[in-house]
Amino acid sequence: MLVLFMLFAGCAAPATVRQEQLVDGLTIGLEAPEPAKLNATQELIVTLHDAQGQPIDAATVYLDLTMPAMPMGTNRPEAEPLGQGRYRIRTALTMLGTWELTVVAERAGTEYRAIFTREVVE
Numbered sequence: 104m105l106v107l108f109m110l111f112a113g114c115a116a117p118a119t120v121r122q123e124q125l126v127d128g129l130t131i132g133l134e135a136p137e138p139a140k141l142n143a144t145q146e147l148i149v150t151l152h153d154a155q156g157q158p159i160d161a162a163t164v165y166l167d168l169t170m171p172a173m174p175m176g177t178n179r180p181e182a183e184p185l186g187q188g189r190y191r192i193r194t195a196l197t198m199l200g201t202w203e204l205t206v207v208a209e210r211a212g213t214e215y216r217a218i219f220t221r222e223v224v225e
């Protein structure tokens with residue numbers, strides 16, 4: 104299941120895109136600046152909720168950044184927990200084109216993975 108929302112905070116503020124996936128009862132969300140600019144530091148927010156909609160804080164979260172079109176080496180920035188089921192990752196995408204951002208969340212010995220696609224533009 105993939106849900107896509109566009110949030111516009113105001114005329115002057117940059118837009119944020121929010122995507123969500125349901126993985127084995129865990130709702131994994133990713134909030135990212137839109138558009139995804141080449142080589143710009145961007146702040147990504149991962150959100151985790153259980154089947155009852157309760158935020159999950161006791162998880163280890165990182166991103167696995169790849170491009171489907173080519174090998175790009177290993178790039179796995181770790182997330183910093185913010186509380187309320189939110190985790191922050193700062194990273195930059197260093198090439199134009201389609202990226203796959205795999206959110207990996209480890210919780211109570213179980214690993215959950217959700218793949219989100221981002222299009223990087225100039």
Ligand SMILES: [Cu+2]
Pocket residue numbers: 170173174175198
């Ligand atoms: Cu590439």
